[in-house]
Amino acid sequence: MRAVFVSTPSPDDPLSVLEVGDRPEPEVPDGWTTVQVEAVSLNHHDLFSLRGVGLPQERMPMILGTDAAGLDEDGNEVVVHGVVASPGWTGDETLDPKRTLFSELYQGTMAERVAVPRRNLLPKPAELSFAEAACLPTAWLTAYRMLFVRSGLRPGQTVLVQGASGGVATALVVLGRAAGYRVWVTGRSEEKRAAALELGADQAFETGARLPERVDGVMETVGKATWSHSVRSLRPGGVIVTSGATTGYDPGAELNRVFFTQLSVVGSTMGTRDELESLVRMCAVTGVRPVIDVELPLEEACEGFSRMLEGRTAGKIVFTL
Ligand SMILES: NC(=O)c1ccc[n+]([C@@H]2O[C@H](COP(=O)([O-])OP(=O)(O)OC[C@H]3O[C@@H](n4cnc5c(N)ncnc54)[C@H](OP(=O)(O)O)[C@@H]3O)[C@@H](O)[C@H]2O)c1
Numbered sequence: 253m254r255a256v257f258v259s260t261p262s263p264d265d266p267l268s269v270l271e272v273g274d275r276p277e278p279e280v281p282d283g284w285t286t287v288q289v290e291a292v293s294l295n296h297h298d299l300f301s302l303r304g305v306g307l308p309q310e311r312m313p314m315i316l317g318t319d320a321a322g323l324d325e326d327g328n329e330v331v332v333h334g335v336v337a338s339p340g341w342t343g344d345e346t347l348d349p350k351r352t353l354f355s356e357l358y359q360g361t362m363a364e365r366v367a368v369p370r371r372n373l374l375p376k377p378a379e380l381s382f383a384e385a386a387c388l389p390t391a392w393l394t395a396y397r398m399l400f401v402r403s404g405l406r407p408g409q410t411v412l413v414q415g416a417s418g419g420v421a422t423a424l425v426v427l428g429r430a431a432g433y434r435v436w437v438t439g440r441s442e443e444k445r446a447a448a449l450e451l452g453a454d455q456a457f458e459t460g461a462r463l464p465e466r467v468d469g470v471m472e473t474v475g476k477a478t479w480s481h482s483v484r485s486l487r488p489g490g491v492i493v494t495s496g497a498t499t500g501y502d503p504g505a506e507l508n509r510v511f512f513t514q515l516s517v518v519g520s521t522m523g524t525r526d527e528l529e530s531l532v533r534m535c536a537v538t539g540v541r542p543v544i545d546v547e548l549p550l551e552e553a554c555e556g557f558s559r560m561l562e563g564r565t566a567g568k569i570v571f572t573l
Pocket of ligand 1: 294295296297390391394414415416417418419420421438439440441444459473474477478495496497498499520521522560563565
């Protein structure tokens, strides 16, 4: 079957090790099933995989991709929940120390077919296209959990989203606005800031700019490049929810500001199956839809990866089969 995969990661030149070619059909363990993939979305995680982050050589070759929407073995339209809990785990699977995402331990979703645990399948509502549904399990679910499960913020409060055009950032803007938060955004170019305003952000600022007033919460996926600004932008008692660190994991902690202004720093990762179900329903009820920048055939995956590497994003990049 056709697939997008990596055999030998390269920390410095990820695009050079991206392969589009043939891979064996998936092996299907007990309790698992096969999905015929119709659409997958690209996440920064896939670029990290090409760089070898979290992928030891003994797991190679590895098919990339953490998201999928497609058809189950009976032809039903499904969305694939991306967090795979370890056998016997009960409760919130994001807290399972042995949880994994597709393309980490098990082969990923950027292929004609993928093996998945049966419990990871959810019905895809007819209102959502396969491409839209494929954006939900990683970036959009992460944004949902950050905003509605981990932040403790209420509608009407002000949330700063660091980054304007990324997959998680655009989801934060759209979902935050749909839920009644006042959403402020930082973006690196005039074009990206204008696009964020189009999506519903109330105000957009240059990266690192002084804000008109301090905010109740900051949604962080950028990391080192924006961390100090995030800490300085919060009102006393405010919260930073962090789920990623695209530009680096080791900014100065600025502990003096954290304790003196009594900030909360909250980590967040992916979401549960139940939360994905709620997100799917939220899309159906509100009419909110994932922001898709471009849809490309899987064979043209390289173009999608180079857009993301160069920061040429305006929402999600989706590959169709
Ligand atoms: N923990 C989890 O479960 C989870 C789930 C999903 C994603 N993540 C992480 O979240 C991060 C974002 O993922 P994604 O798929 O949304 O990536 P993406 O689509 O590539 O978006 C990258 C974002 O980072 C911003 N950015 C990049 N470099 C920057 C810089 N030097 N200064 C300021 N902003 C910068 C971009 O802002 P502009 O709009 O201004 O270009 C853009 O909004 C990644 O680190 C990913 O691993 C974690």
